[in-house]
Amino acid sequence: MAANLELSDIQGLVARGYGRLRAARLLLLVLGEPAPSRGWLASVAAQVTTADVDPRDTAIHLAFAPEGLRNLGLPEAVLAGFSNEFREGMTTPHRQRVLGDFDANAPERWRWGGPTTPAVHAVLMLYGASAAELEALAAVQVQALEAAGLKVLATLDATDIGDVEPFGFRDGISQPLLEGLGKEGPAFNVVQPGEFVLGYKNEYGLLTDRPLVPAATDAGRILPRDAAGSDARDLGRNGTYLVVRQLEQDVAGFWRCLDGITRAPDGTSRPTERTKLAAKMVGRWPGGAPLATSPDRDDPAQAKSNDFRYHAQDADGLGCPIGAHVRRTNPRDSLDPNPGSDGSIALNRRHRILRRGRAYGPYLPAEQALAGADGVERGLHFICLAANIARQFEFIQHTWANNPKFAALYDDVDPIMGARGPGGATFSMPATPVRKRVTGLPSFVTVRGGGYFFLPGIRALRYLSSL
Amino acid sequence: MTTRQVAITIIAPVPGASVDALEATLSRIAPDPANGPIPFGKLEGVHFARLVLMPNSDGAGSASPRSLALLLDCDAPQRTRLRQLVGAAGPGLDEVFQHCDGYPSRDARTPESRLAYLRAHVAPTAACYVNTIGRTVAQVRQESLLREEIEQFLDRPEHEWPGKSARQARAAIQQFIRGREDLRWARKPVPAPGLLYRAREAAHFAAGALLLLAFSPFVVIGALPYLFVLRQRERSDSARRLTPSDAHIAELAAVEDLLPQNQFTAVGDLKPGAFRLYTAVAVLWLVNFGARHIFNHANLAGVKTIHAARWVFLDGRRRMVFVSNYDGSLENYMDDFIDKVSWGLNAVFSNGVDYPRTNWLIRDGAKDEQAFKSHIRSRQAPTQVWYTAYGHLTALNIENNARIRAGLSGPMDEAAAVAWLRRL
Numbered sequence: 001m002a003a004n005l006e007l008s009d010i011q012g013l014v015a016r017g018y019g020r021l022r023a024a025r026l027l028l029l030v031l032g033e034p035a036p037s038r039g040w041l042a043s044v045a046a047q048v049t050t051a052d053v054d055p056r057d058t059a060i061h062l063a064f065a066p067e068g069l070r071n072l073g074l075p076e077a078v079l080a081g082f083s084n085e086f087r088e089g090m091t092t093p094h095r096q097r098v099l100g101d102f103d104a105n106a107p108e109r110w111r112w113g114g115p116t117t118p119a120v121h122a123v124l125m126l127y128g129a130s131a132a133e134l135e136a137l138a139a140v141q142v143q144a145l146e147a148a149g150l151k152v153l154a155t156l157d158a159t160d161i162g163d164v165e166p167f168g169f170r171d172g173i174s175q176p177l178l179e180g181l182g183k184e185g186p187a188f189n190v191v192q193p194g195e196f197v198l199g200y201k202n203e204y205g206l207l208t209d210r211p212l213v214p215a216a217t218d219a220g221r222i223l224p225r226d227a228a229g230s231d232a233r234d235l236g237r238n239g240t241y242l243v244v245r246q247l248e249q250d251v252a253g254f255w256r257c258l259d260g261i262t263r264a265p266d267g268t269s270r271p272t273e274r275t276k277l278a279a280k281m282v283g284r285w286p287g288g289a290p291l292a293t294s295p296d297r298d299d300p301a302q303a304k305s306n307d308f309r310y311h312a313q314d315a316d317g318l319g320c321p322i323g324a325h326v327r328r329t330n331p332r333d334s335l336d337p338n339p340g341s342d343g344s345i346a347l348n349r350r351h352r353i354l355r356r357g358r359a360y361g362p363y364l365p366a367e368q369a370l371a372g373a374d375g376v377e378r379g380l381h382f383i384c385l386a387a388n389i390a391r392q393f394e395f396i397q398h399t400w401a402n403n404p405k406f407a408a409l410y411d412d413v414d415p416i417m418g419a420r421g422p423g424g425a426t427f428s429m430p431a432t433p434v435r436k437r438v439t440g441l442p443s444f445v446t447v448r449g450g451g452y453f454f455l456p457g458i459r460a461l462r463y464l465s466s467l
Numbered sequence: 468m469t470t471r472q473v474a475i476t477i478i479a480p481v482p483g484a485s486v487d488a489l490e491a492t493l494s495r496i497a498p499d500p501a502n503g504p505i506p507f508g509k510l511e512g513v514h515f516a517r518l519v520l521m522p523n524s525d526g527a528g529s530a531s532p533r534s535l536a537l538l539l540d541c542d543a544p545q546r547t548r549l550r551q552l553v554g555a556a557g558p559g560l561d562e563v564f565q566h567c568d569g570y571p572s573r574d575a576r577t578p579e580s581r582l583a584y585l586r587a588h589v590a591p592t593a594a595c596y597v598n599t600i601g602r603t604v605a606q607v608r609q610e611s612l613l614r615e616e617i618e619q620f621l622d623r624p625e626h627e628w629p630g631k632s633a634r635q636a637r638a639a640i641q642q643f644i645r646g647r648e649d650l651r652w653a654r655k656p657v658p659a660p661g662l663l664y665r666a667r668e669a670a671h672f673a674a675g676a677l678l679l680l681a682f683s684p685f686v687v688i689g690a691l692p693y694l695f696v697l698r699q700r701e702r703s704d705s706a707r708r709l710t711p712s713d714a715h716i717a718e719l720a721a722v723e724d725l726l727p728q729n730q731f732t733a734v735g736d737l738k739p740g741a742f743r744l745y746t747a748v749a750v751l752w753l754v755n756f757g758a759r760h761i762f763n764h765a766n767l768a769g770v771k772t773i774h775a776a777r778w779v780f781l782d783g784r785r786r787m788v789f790v791s792n793y794d795g796s797l798e799n800y801m802d803d804f805i806d807k808v809s810w811g812l813n814a815v816f817s818n819g820v821d822y823p824r825t826n827w828l829i830r831d832g833a834k835d836e837q838a839f840k841s842h843i844r845s846r847q848a849p850t851q852v853w854y855t856a857y858g859h860l861t862a863l864n865i866e867n868n869a870r871i872r873a874g875l876s877g878p879m880d881e882a883a884a885v886a887w888l889r890r891l
Binding site (some may be wrong): 084087088092094098178184192204206208209316327334337347350390391394395398399403404405410431432433434435437439 | 614621622626628629631632633635636673713716717720721723724725766769770771792795796798799801802806807834836837861863864867876882885888889891
């Protein structure tokens with residue numbers, strides 16, 4: 001049914017998150033002179049991990065920002081074929097509103113990717129089975145890129161903290177399954193590959209706009225032909241867009257805030273209530289069990305459960321609150337106008353992202369967090385892939401996560417990561433007879449950097465190196 | 468008594484030489500339209516207002532005359548609203564409309580002459596949609612305050628809600644309301660439409676139905692030739708992919724998503740010829756009829772996020788203007804329409820030049836997601852001034868508030884009380 005995916009031309013990050021490669025590092029690069037940069041690119045293109053291999057030791061991926069493509073010599077006319085979001089970047093005033101990047105999250109304060117720091121041209125993503133493999137790989141790569149005149153602007157190191165994210169919740173349970181990659185899963189979770197790889201049909205049955213080059217500029221016939229049938233060659237085919245955002249998580253602040261809210265009248269902490277409030281905010285228990293199917297306790301048997309729906313099992317949000325993090329970033333079957341219907345699920349499939357993020361910073365368990373902040377930064381290098389940044393990533397951020405009006409709510413942004421003003425966030429938990437409401441939730445997540453990149457197909461990398 | 472809503476459109480010509488000065492005036496008003504020279508916030512019964520300097524037709528020179536449109540979505544009656552506008556905003560209207568042809572000269576400006584000018588420039592509305600007919604600005608604001616008061620009441624720490632039944636909780640809320648003199652009005656539901664109102668609506672519906680019936684033989688006879696011509700046109704019409712420039716997008720995006728509500732103005736040339744004009748007129752007549760009699764309560768064929776929208780013909784029906792006040796981002800708005808009402812979009816907008824190719828008037832077209840979004844963005848025009856009377860409320864919020872208020876009175880069994888409390 002699905003078009004055959006050209007796995008050997010697609011960068012492997014689309015097909016897998018490299019769960020076995022526990023060490024990861026992102027190098028944010030600035031290119032030097034175009035000619036040596038192209039030479040460097042040619043050699044990296046030959047090393048980039050493709051989707052048809054499942055590496056045991058290391059993996060490499062490379063993505064470019066618009067400035068990087070310009071540096072390599074890509075003409076403006078071709079750049080115009082990339083999406084508006086990619087070309088404008090993450091930090092325009094309108095996009096700041098869309099993504100909630102104001103006040104402490106404002107791009108002016110970012111460590112990278114913002115208007116006050118040098119422009120990032122490219123991101124080199126390195127993975128290793130362990131720290132040893134990663135360091136060896138990184139040493140080789142850095143030497144090669146520096147020899148070609150590139151510089152490392154910033155290094156984003158990941159930390160292996162197991163299967164959890166820094167607040168202590170099991171992460172990465174729910175991912176869309178691309179049709180054609182052969183992974184098993186519930187039917188409602190299977191998504192057309194064109195949602196995540198350019199050049200294939202998306203959930204509308206159409207090809208997402210992608211950058212094309214005139215056939216004359218590809219005399220070497222490196223690039224594939226335009227699948228829509230024109231004479232042009234397809235620079236975007238087998239590529240996709242990559243979103244990176246460094247999100248610092250205030251783990252100590254999070255647990256102390258929740259502890260304060262759930263104290264008994266006599267002032268003693270109530271760990272069970274505290275954990276339950278956190279679970280209500282996330283939508284899953286720390287162990288992973290979904291609140292929609294296991295509302296009262298963390299059921300280890302459901303740790304990786306992803307075959308559930310909201311309308312069918314928890315329409316009123318008594319288990320998993322309507323505004324909880326996982327429910328609002330993936331509403332499944334609960335979207336209007338006919339919640340519970342196949343149509344509702346079809347609507348949902350148009351707004352999925354493939355998450356490939358990695359935690360950073362040492363893990364701080366809740367009990368220790370309550371003793372006080374340790375002054376160490378930790379958080380998530382949020383990474384996702386989408387063929388249509390506006391309809392997928394930005395939509396989730398703006399219309400679901402940061403939207404105080406999500407699902408007919410009034411004032412509720414995502415309690416975990418939704419951007420909030422100085423008054424804090426409100427979080428409503430449906431209950432009988434009357435809802436429980438928490439107000440004044442401070443911010444637990446701060447954006448430290450970010451950017452939109454293009455993750456080219458292998459042939460596209462070779463074409464760029466031959467400009 | 469039930470108050471309907473009216474869409475008032477005033478279009479005044481602007482000579483080419485005055486465009487710059489008018490733009491400067493409008494950008495002075497733009498930041499605070501509630502309290503500016505035309506203090507929309509002080510006018511009773513104005514839901515939405517905007518001032519748009521209509522863009523030039525494609526091909527017209529930059530010194531060509533333009534049109535200034537003042538669009539108001541208000542509570543009826545129109546006469547009263549215009550009188551109040553002139554009464555509260557004489558100098559402000561002067562500031563804006565002095566740049567327009569025919570506006571009374573400085574020493575001839577009186578409330579009467581201003582009113583006469585506005586009345587003379589009222590343009591007919593081809594079709595309009597109101598989220599819920601009969602809901603006034605006052606009701607929207609009151610019911611919003613009511614909900615906030617109830618929510619704060621529910622938050623009070625002294626309550627011990629678990630263990631109480633829904634009916635008990637509702638009784639407690641009702642008692643709270645009874646104790647508040649300022650919330651007296653909430654004890655009774657909104658009065659149902661009276662006999663006169665219902666009779667008028669029934670008569671309008673009957674007249675429309677009769678009209679359709681009278682036309683039906685012509686429709687039946689004309690269907691085949693119409694469809695033949697339609698298919699021919701659809702195959703041959705230009706359907707160029709329009710790509711909005713980055714600068715155009717940036718100009719529009721600069722004023723989007725500042726509130727939960729957004730506004731949208733689009734202007735496009737109709738495809739030339741009587742065929743497309745009459746198709747547009749007929750479709751808009753049906754839209755208007757449907758909006759008044761079918762989609763008149765918080766739901767436009769599945770889309771629940773539009774507050775008010777209208778279509779107006781411009782330049783002797785050579786161009787069509789579409790104006791909307793809606794919730795959420797434009798991306799979400801367009802997705803909603805593509806996913807739920809693409810047939811409606813196609814029927815109306817395929818009469819515009821270079822709309823993505825449709826088949827049988829209602830198929831395809833908007834379903835070409837990116838082509839449709841590019842087309843809409845290209846046709847979108849900057850709206851220089853935009854006012855909303857309740858910018859922090861979505862249509863779903865407003866409807867929910869109305870149901871909360873309605874649920875305060877009358878008997879309720881436990882199940883109904885449970886459902887009512889879910890709204891809070």
